[in-house]
Amino acid sequence: MNYIVDKTFERVKFNEIPIEQGEYENCVFRQCDFSNIDLSEIKFTEVEFIACNLSMVKLERTAFRDIIFKECKMLGLHFENCNEFGLAFSFEDCQLSHSSFYRTKIKKTNFKNSTLKEADFTECDLTCSVFQNCDLAGAIFENTILEKADFRTSLNYSIDPENNRIRKAKFSILEISGLLDKYDIEIDSSI
Incomplete structure (x- = not known):
């Protein structure tokens, strides 16, 4: 070798x-x-x-x-x-669109200024990971461990709190609607 x-x-x-x-x-x-x-x-x-x-x-x-x-x-x-x-x-x-992290254990992973459109994080362990200024449009989070993960500066994510473990995860108030997508409600931030 x-x-x-x-x-x-x-x-x-x-x-x-x-x-x-x-x-x-x-x-x-x-x-x-x-x-x-x-x-x-x-x-x-x-x-x-x-x-x-x-x-x-x-x-x-x-x-x-x-x-x-x-x-x-x-x-x-x-x-x-x-x-x-x-x-x-x-x-x-990095451009990581259409990539799959299915069932990977990648705790404390840093994603910075990256595009993760339609990336698959199904059943992935992302405990304490940081998504800094990332575009997560269409990314899949299903039965994903997101405990203590940081999404505060990222956008376009859609995460169902009922189907993912998000205890102590951090989110921005500006993108909080990404946690409510499944309810098909309108959030008006102009008031």
């Missing part, structure tokens, strides 16, 4: 030049194109992905341990297929 450590990859088109199978530790991938490739069984530990395209990447048993994704395009990813052991990442300025 290949073990790659402390290496920086810049502008590599992994969809043309296949990525080596193995383990990557303390590496940086900058402006690389991974779109539509298979990252199955590869281990990434303390790796940064900056301005990369990872859309539609296959993630069967892929290990993401202490990963930073920054300014990445990550459409349609299935994080539920990742290796669960040590699964930990943060997202900043």
